[in-house]
Amino acid sequence: MSVPDYMQCAEDHQTVVVVVQPMGIVPEEQFFRIYKRIASVSQVSIRDSQRVLFIRFRHHYPPENNEWGDFQTHRKVVGLISVTSCNTAKEWPQTSDRFHGQKEVFGSTLYDSRLLVFGLQGEVAEQQRTDVAFYPSYDDCPDVEKRVEDFVESIFIVLESKRLDRATDKSGDKIQMLCVPFEKKDFVGLDTDSRHYKKRCQGRMRKHVGDLCLQAGMLQDALVHYHMAVELLRSVNDFLWLGAALEGLCSASVIFHYPGGTAGKSGARKPSVSSAADAGKRHRPGAQEVLIDPGALTSSGISADTSAEIGRAKNCLSQEDIIEKYKEAISYYGKYKSAGVIELEACIKAVRVLAIQKRAMEASEFLQNAVYINLGQLSEEEKIQRYSVLSELYELIGFQRKSAFFKRVAAMQCVAPTIPEPGWKACYKLLLETLPGYSLSLDPKDFSKGTHRGWAAVQLRLLHELVYASRRMGNPGLSVRHLSFLLQTMLDFLSDQEKKEVTQSLENYTSKCPGGMEVISLPDGLKLPPVPFTKLPIVRSVSLLNLPVSLRPHKVKGLLGQGLSSASPFIYSPITMHSRGDERSKKIDFQWVQGDVCEVQLMVYNPMPFELRVENMGLLTSGVDFESLPAALSLPAESGLYPVTLVGVPRTAGNITINGYHTSVFGVSSDCLLEGLVGVKSSGCMVEVVPSLPRLQLCTSLPRSAHLSSEDLSTSVSLQLFNGETQQLTITLENIGTETLNTLELTSKTLSTKEKLFGEFLTWDLQDALSHLPLKSGQSVSIPVNISAKLDFSGQESLLNDLNDDGISVTGLPVSSPLRQVLKPRTENKPVGSDASKNEFNHVKYTSYGWCCFNGYLGSNYDITLECSAHIQVHCELVKSSLLYCQFFHMYSTYIQRIEIALLSDPRCIQITLTVEPKNLDQI
Template structure:
């Protein structure tokens, strides 16, 4: 016997073997259809008896194995069922002859046979025969199972008669010597009269009778015969048959302990009706079970009493002894080179028993022994079968990695170099079956959960073999899928060189068959899910960006609550319906606009050691219709976090969910969903898209400025314009409004707001007329309208304390000196000796004041206007204001009278010591009066200080009333016209502070000048800055001081 039956199990020892074979030409599908119906009759209850007869069917069985039928009767073919087709009656003789020829092959062991003829009609078909059954067709054969049961009963009759003949044979001298095929030549010439020979014959016959009893359903008798055989054969050292007797004893004990069988789910048998419901459960090691089969005992004429039960339990081996006897039997088999198949099958049977007993370690020892059993020269097909069965047995005992190892060996055997036509499909199928043993799954989602499981080096080797096998099968799409899976799941374990080689191979494959996101279904029904490249590149965060400030939609305040009120019939609900775990899908608190470009920012990382090119990268969305605008990027090697902005345009209004992104890398298209990326940080992916709104663009006549009005940010302003004006000057700002959107501008509003609060503005800073632009509404797309805004600055420049020090004297105190005193001639003004430096530059610049404002354009139109949405556009205005007139130096003179003070104003156009002299009188009633004003006419000079004060009239100041505290009093004055083309209107205002403690007055004087230009030449002429910064009044009874307030 050269080919082992790897499906053997211990309970097969009680079965009878029936071969089912086709005769002549029979369609394969029809044959196996009838074969399955025949095989369904696996056990038959014998009439007039409680015994069961178990049948084992084979459609292919080597005749040489039949020669071992005396050694173990379950290997003997005792029944033959032939299936044939026969049409005309003239074909019947030839069909019958073929059937008889088939019976001759197993004639030495055959008990009975049957022929099933399909398709024959006529007189021959109407004949009633026991050994032949005629059927019109394969579909019209309803009584096949019934005929098989009758056939099995006829086999039982022969089996029972043989058992009785052998069991009642008392002539010990006439007992034949049963032999295995390779023993026959060894017994030639032996002394058949010796005691040793007779004991050998008796022991072998006892063992043979035990097999027959076991097949006939007489378990108690079988146990008795096996025990007697063991004693006889052990005495004559007949080790081969002693092993067989021990194996028979083990099989009978296994049948006793485990009525449900040991073959597993595929070959499990039904317990008999007389067995308890839990008889099929696995037995615990060390436990002793006693089962009573009253039917079997009654059939043999033995009463079902407790003594019989005790006797059976005594003859039956315990679960632990079963394994020990198996070891002993296998050791005896190992003494014979030609018994390798028997030894291997015994190991398989023992492993199945140990699997039920959950003794995996001992089972692995039996399997390890089975690996090294030499069966001689096996064909490649037999090697594949051997390794596959070893893999299944290792899987049965829970050794998954060991099982995967032998299954991979079987796969490699399918494409061995000695095979003329390698079976790459069989190899690929076996390789797929090894994946669970190596903790591999073809679903990439399983690799995103927790840490990596399994040996990465072995897994990569197996994936490479799958790639190669699928390529040899002629399926490049399958190769791309496996190579993509390797790159995605094993990226962290690949060296830089391996990464380069894998990506090059992938590009070669995808050049012929691009990779996609479709599910690949294999012929056996296995589905290979898509493999998105979530690591090429790696995405760390996803952030939906708001629209620019100028494009963000705003809801009309009166309509804010409309959607809420119409969405639910309830006025208020304290229950917020949301899923706490759905952080990724929470709604963002800003809106996108239909038809406008929207942005999503991704922080990506390139883990490859070389530049990574990502093509066709875009967004995956659901909800409203969305047009994704794909982008291509090139990431440097190991780039670190790199920002990438993906854009798209929503085409309809509603809610949109950003589900992920899609890429094309190395020719493989990937759809990467955010829900599968647990490491990605996101602040939300659901945003509302409002209906379309118009889009406005501004252009101005004034240049843009880098200044940003505080406290506004640069992002809040569409643009900022800047201009420099003199105090009192007016500038016109022309604004062009262009409709660059796709909707009409139907409404337009303009408001302004001064953001500089520290300066007091006189008059209207910004003014405009909106009637003319509004007359052009609705403004069609592509059209423009012009708007003029007047900028007029009028600020208060009095009392700038930062310049007091520059305008004071040198700090010399003078008491009671007349105007003509020589000391007055010695005094040098401070400005004459002051050096020009950084401080003077700072003082020169600090007199400029800044005025900032924001123009807000509020507009709407289209479908967005209907829903109550509008847009705002802010234009910043930055104005630097300089004073129009100021005096460059202020000096003080001692008073000649106790109630008078003097204020001298130098003539900036002359380098003389002449001064304007103003006399103020302090009366006891708190009134300060201007009594006299001496003036000098200003003349032109080369330094540009002309046209300052040409005609100063008397009684310039009428009266100032002071009550010991701060008070403001405006005064009227006449206009003073300058020469040539420049004229100034001087409008003085005064602030008088009186300090009663020091008996001192402080006068702040402010001039506001307005420039008007009559010709173009005067535009280039500098406007002389002039103005009275500070004046001091001192009482003659006190020292002259400088007040630096």
């Protein structure tokens, strides 16, 4: 026997084999539909008996395996069901002849046969025959299962008669010598009258009867015959048949201990034995009941107290003894090269039993022995099947990596060079099944949870094989996905040269089929999730940036009334705090403005040994409509942290959440979410977007001066005035946005001065400007502002003391006169405190001209202070008798840059230092 049945299990010893084959031209789909219905009748309860006959249906069975039917009767084909199509009565004679020819293949062992004819109607079809069933079509055959049950009962009748004939054989010494195919030549010229030969014949026949009893549902009788066969065969050293008798004894004991079966089938088989006492009730009248005393078998190695261990069944092995007898039987099989298939199948049966007993290490020993069993020249398909079954058995006992190893060997066998048409699809499918054994998952999220699991070198090899197999399948999209997965998850284990090679291969694949973020569905239902490149480049921190100082919105204080709160009427609300805790922790304390460019800064670095080009890098947001403005990066090789600013424009107001960013690297588009980034520091990801504000450009007629502070929203202008002098400043406001300005308010504030001011330092008239409101887009309005210098210098001595304390004295003190403008909603349109007034904003955006420009936001809820700092140099007498000096300063003030005044030892004298440019010395 050269073809092993890798699905063999111990309970198969109680089954009979029935072959179901198509005859002639039968559509494959129709045949397997009928075959499925036939195979559903896997066990039949015999009428007028408590016994059950189990059937093992096969649609393909090697005839050479049938020759071993005497050695183990469960290998013998006892039934044949042929399925054929016959449309006319003229075809019937030829169909009948074919059926008889098909029976001849298994003719020596068949107990009964049936022919199912589909499509024939008429006189021939109306004939009543027991061996032929006619049906009009494949869809109109309601009683197929009933026909099969009748067929199985007829097989049981023949089986029972053979069992009785063998068990009650009175031929004495003339017992038939049963043998296997390779033994026939060894018995030529053998002395058939010797006692040794007769004992061998008796032992083999006793073992054969045990097989028949097991198939006929008489488990206790089978155990008795197996024990007797073991005694007889051991005495004559008939090792091959002794091994078969021991295996039969193990199978019968397994059937008793595990009535649900050992093959992992869903349907549990019925127990065939309840006790030894009622075994005789299942016999036909006249059947012999032969029981041997277990105590008499201790010399042969069979435990004397097995009945106590099992509880009820006599002669049944314990669970531990079953494995020992399997080992002994396999050792006997190993003595015969031609019994390799029998040895292999016995190992598989023992492994299935050990798997149920949770004895994985012992099961692995049987499997290791099965690996080295030489079965001669196997076809490629048989090799694939052998490695696949070994993989399944290793998985059954929990050896996942060993299972993955043999499954990968089977995958490589599918594309062996000797195969004319390599099966790349089968190879790819088997490779996918090896992933769990090597701690691999096709979901990149599993690799961001902690430390790496498994052997990286083996995983890299397997991923490369998946890439190659998918490419040979003609599916470049799969190749891109697997190569992207390899680069993302195995980047830390790649050398610099491997990184270059992998990226080059990825670029070659993506030039034909770009990679994306869609889920790839395979034909067997497996789904490949997208693989975002979160390591190309690696992001370490994400920060949302505030708007520039001149563009930040500020809440208007006092417009809604002091002390009013629109959030909640309660002082403390624990429900609100707990429900919004996470949201508040993510929300940022500044605002963005609808329609303005907003920025998010990422700190990234390039882990590759070459320059990394990142294209189409932009933000992923939710909450409001957001227009992301993509950027392109070029990061140097193995760069340090590198700041990257991503920008975009919110198109609607509300709360916007920055979920991540998208990139395009090596032709693969990726959506990288912040929650999937490892070790990323983020100060928050949610920010409020206020509605669009008007843009106002403010210019003055005075020259500009330097800013006093980087955080100052104003633009300073310089102005020189003598004490008592008044000068007019013209402020021009132009609406350069699309929103309309409704109201205008102008306020002033003195920042610092040590002198006492007389009257208003700044005065203006808004009547003309207010008459031009509302100010529409493109319109402008001018506001005249009078600046008057009226200072009190009556306390000269204290002033001089202050100047002396500083070590230096100046003639003029800086005086800031801030201008503040507030746009208020009209009371008749938007009452104070209404929701409309809360959500309205106006915006001023500056444009640089030759004049001084003021920048910032204006609005009913947000305002900004616009300051115009006038640095006034006041030239006056420091001592009452120094009128000459005042006249001198007045005449030459245009040439003097700086005046320093210092006190001398004589309190009546002071020192005045003038600073002038060299070109003006001659003038002075």
